[in-house]
Amino acid sequence: MIFKSGQSAEALPPCAQDIDFNRFGGPAMALRVGFGDDDTKVPEHRHAQGQLILALHGAVTCTAVGGLWLVPSGSAVWIPGGVPHSNQATHNARLIYLFVEPSESDLPPTCRSVSVSPMLREMILRLADVDHAAPDERTSRLMRVLLDELALMPNGGPVLPLTDHPKIALIAAALAADPADRRTLGEWARHVAVSERSLKRLMVKETGLTFSHWRRQLHLIIAVRELAGGATVQKVSGDLGYESVTAFIVMFKKALGVTPSRYRPHADLGSRQTA
Incomplete structure (x- = not known):
């Protein structure tokens, strides 16, 4: 650093x-x-x-x-x-x-x-x-x-809700470590030893999001970060476990309004950096 x-x-x-x-x-x-x-x-x-x-x-x-x-x-x-x-x-x-x-x-x-x-x-x-x-x-x-x-700054930018509930935290840690993990809600429920219905309710209660919405938000945050770092659309799609690049592009465009290849973060200020 x-x-x-x-x-x-x-x-x-x-x-x-x-x-x-x-x-x-x-x-x-x-x-x-x-x-x-x-x-x-x-x-x-x-x-x-x-x-x-x-x-x-x-x-x-x-x-x-x-x-x-x-x-x-x-x-x-x-x-x-x-x-x-x-x-x-x-x-x-x-x-x-x-x-x-x-x-x-x-x-x-x-x-x-x-x-x-x-x-x-x-x-x-x-x-x-x-x-x-x-x-x-x-x-x-x-x-x-x-x-x-x-003190006057408005809110902005995406956030992924996290919780210290042990079962949700276990799932979140596993998906953060391996975002390509495609286990279903039912499979995760068995993994953390609760019923699928209970896990579904718990996820919404603790994060405010359904499991599928929460995982999609995680994928979007990782995707934007990696694209900003110069990763290709193909690499990001594969790292997130999508079966095809097209499926990833559809998800990304539906959420953010642009395709990954056209996505650009806010105005680059790197020219002002002397490091």
Whole structure:
């Protein structure tokens, strides 16, 4: 993982540890992050500070309490301070991590995908380029306006509901590890030792979705992430266990309104990244 900001990479603590804001002269700090082929997964960790993950290029999925969030290029996910979470980025992902002191903002206490306005995006990019150790008056004003704008961010982007119910969690973990697994609801019911009718009711109660809808949402999130990473439609279709590429294309277009080959995440901001 590569960090780029006003501080040297060597001076920055690992992302899985709390950021010491005493070393920085303001209520917020932004870091540019790039990934290599062998470091695209960030294991579960937590921060005392809230964190906004903004994708400049590629995509990242974030798993936390209650859901799996997709962050394609141009979008972001908000993670409140203290919430355990893990990330998986595409190998070409370039992100900005924005850390915010909880006492300095009115941001929500739960994770959510957010739509980032062009103005807010530019402010975050600007903050990533300043020297956090010695912010001037202009940078301090930028931080305050940025925090005010963050509190107004609208919801946006897909989320896959997750639950800590042991039977549903077991199925979710298995399908996340092997999304090509095509076991039916009845077969999963036998696997977790409940009746098919009970599992059907439990799935809706715990996630708000039917099993088929939940699995399709998982497939869409994985598909968008991998397509943003440069994977071919054929590879994604095979990885998700579709019998034919055509069946995958039909599912994708029905859900998102475009075919996988025409899908493009939000405007690519990779040209602004220096990693």
